[in-house]
Amino acid sequence: MARRRGPRGPDRRHANPVLAPAVVRFQEVAPRESVGGGDRKEAAARTSYPARALQLPAAPGVLRVRPGRQDAAMAAAAVVTPEVLRECGCKGIRTCLICERQRGGDQPWQHQKTHQFIYYADTGWAVGAEESDFEGWAFPFPGVTLIEDFVTPAEEAEMVRLMDRDPWKLSQSGRRKQDYGPKVNFRKQKLKTAGFRGLPSFSREVVRRMGLYPILEDFRPVEQCNLDYCPERGSAIDPHLDDTWLWGERLVSLNLLSPTVLSMSREAPGSLLLCLAPSGFPQALVEGATAPGRSVPCREVEVAVPLPRRALLVLTRAARHQWKHAIHRRHIGARRVSATFRELSAEFGPSGRQRELGQELLQTSLSFQGRPT
Numbered sequence: 001m002a003r004r005r006g007p008r009g010p011d012r013r014h015a016n017p018v019l020a021p022a023v024v025r026f027q028e029v030a031p032r033e034s035v036g037g038g039d040r041k042e043a044a045a046r047t048s049y050p051a052r053a054l055q056l057p058a059a060p061g062v063l064r065v066r067p068g069r070q071d072a073a074m075a076a077a078a079v080v081t082p083e084v085l086r087e088c089g090c091k092g093i094r095t096c097l098i099c100e101r102q103r104g105g106d107q108p109w110q111h112q113k114t115h116q117f118i119y120y121a122d123t124g125w126a127v128g129a130e131e132s133d134f135e136g137w138a139f140p141f142p143g144v145t146l147i148e149d150f151v152t153p154a155e156e157a158e159m160v161r162l163m164d165r166d167p168w169k170l171s172q173s174g175r176r177k178q179d180y181g182p183k184v185n186f187r188k189q190k191l192k193t194a195g196f197r198g199l200p201s202f203s204r205e206v207v208r209r210m211g212l213y214p215i216l217e218d219f220r221p222v223e224q225c226n227l228d229y230c231p232e233r234g235s236a237i238d239p240h241l242d243d244t245w246l247w248g249e250r251l252v253s254l255n256l257l258s259p260t261v262l263s264m265s266r267e268a269p270g271s272l273l274l275c276l277a278p279s280g281f282p283q284a285l286v287e288g289a290t291a292p293g294r295s296v297p298c299r300e301v302e303v304a305v306p307l308p309r310r311a312l313l314v315l316t317r318a319a320r321h322q323w324k325h326a327i328h329r330r331h332i333g334a335r336r337v338s339a340t341f342r343e344l345s346a347e348f349g350p351s352g353r354q355r356e357l358g359q360e361l362l363q364t365s366l367s368f369q370g371r372p373t
Contacts, residue, residue, distance in 0.1 A: 026221075040329070052303075088233065089170030096174030097234030113265055113302035122148045122225040126303045127277060137274040137294055141320030144305060145215055150312035151206070156256050160337055162202045163226055166372050174233035174329075178372040181223030182361060186243045193361065198370035199224050210252065210341075215314055219250060221341035222358075222365040229260075229327065229336040235331065239265050239324035251315040258334040262305040262313070266321040271295040292338045 016058070088098040117126040119141055126141040128134030168176035180199050183192040199207070205226060209215040229235035242251055266366055274294040303323070307313060315325070348358030 008200070021195045046310040049222050050067045054213065086282075086303040087170060088174060089176075090172055090174075094238070095234075096236075097232070098174065098235070114300040115296055115302070117141075117301060117303045119144060119264075119303050119305040128274075132295070134274065134296060136277050139272050139274050141303060141319070142313060143317035143323075145314040145316075146305075146307070147213065147312040147314075148308060149310050150209070150254060151256075151310050153310070156310050158343045159202055159206075159339070160256060162200070163230075163337065168228055169372070171227070173237060174229070174235035175237065176228040178226040179223075180370040180372060181225070181365075183373065184243075184246060186245065189245050191246065193364065195373050196361075196364055196370070198364050200370050203341075204368045205340070206339075210312070215316075216250070216252065219252065219343055220339075220362055220366065221252070222344050222361045223247075223342045224370075225340045226340075227338045227340070229332045229338075230331075231332050231334065235327075235330050235336075236329040237327045239326040241265070241321070241324050244321070244345060245344055246342075246348065248345045248349075249316055249320065250343055251320055251340065252342075253313045253315075253338050254339040255309060255311050255313065256337040256339070257309065258332075258336045259309050260307050260327060260333075260336055261331040262307055263328055263331070264303040264305060264319065264328045265301065265326070266323050268322065271297050272301060 040129070056299075074185075088096045090096055090099050116129040116132055117139075118129055119126045121144065124140060124142060124144070125138045127138040128136060163178060166178060168178055171177040180196075182196045183194070185191070199221065207221060210219055227237070272295060274296060276293055305313075319325075344358050344361065346352050348354045348361065350358075352358060
């Protein structure tokens with residue numbers, strides 16, 4: 001098993017983790033070496049270099065930026081053009097700054113949970129925010145993995161440049177989107193493969209790189225959804241759980257162009273048991289937490305997961321199935337693009353009822369010939 005390194009958590013002097021990205025450090029998960037046969041486990045065990053040390057050759061024609069043009073490419077990727085600020089795709093109760101201004105109304109009131117906790121990736125615990133009622137109290141928060149600097153700045157700029165060559169569709173709550181996947185009706189549990197030609201060519205290297213990490217060693221995405229956020233549109237996404245009929249255990253998202261915060265909440269009844277964090281937090285938290293001494297209602301808790309620029313996020317277990325995730329408007333301070341990759345559920349796997357359809361979807365997806373559907 002690859003050793004996980006545990007640098008400092010975010011500086012607790014900052015109440016809002018997105019306001020101080022320079023001092024935020026995250027868990028670094030070492031990739032496996034590319035070896036074969038019986039040497040694989042041994043190589044994984046001795047691998048301990050951080051994600052930022054990867055020197056991986058890009059596939060031909062993919063993720064390349066000409067020398068001397070990196071700064072220009074990065075600046076261009078962050079620009080929001082005026083034409084994208086004229087229309088919105090909001091429906092029903094969803095709104096953004098554009099339609100709110102057109103209607104002349106105030107921003108809809110958004111409920112903020114009573115008790116704020118901050119997730120520390122190097123411990124796997126959520127800790128009460130500073131100067132809150134639960135400062136210094138914590139509870140384990142399993143199922144979140146962050147891999148820092150998963151792509152380089154040049155690769156980030158090139159990915160966004162290639163995305164921007166294709167049209168973005170207007171979406172809810174001030175977002176724009178690009179879908180690379182089958183057309184799905186989740187309510188009726190039906191899907192159509194017409195028009196689906198696979199993931200985009202520039203994702204081939206990203207997917208290959210994912211497989212170097214133990215948690216994603218057998219991850220084979222069948223869908224990629226790109227979302228574009230910007231503060232001028234008031235972009236956000238409401239708390240939600242992803243589908244489980246078609247999509248499998250792991251949700252994988254690459255955060256590009258700017259840092260943000262993933263806000264996680266749970267509507268289940270009951271309470272969370274809290275432990276008093278020991279001195280020497282956060283390093284001493286894993287082994288030194290005291291026995292539970294307080295509790296807090298689940299419905300009143302929100303956990304902030306700081307997402308640095310160019311980080312890869314993996315949600316599994318409770319974080320995938322029990323805790324809703326959201327991006328609040330207040331946490332979008334500059335243009336942000338996310339690329340979310342989803343795998344198939346067991347129903348579409350080798351032993352599932354729809355295994356033949358699943359195999360067809362995988363073959364199409366991993367051909368990397370796709371355009372937005």
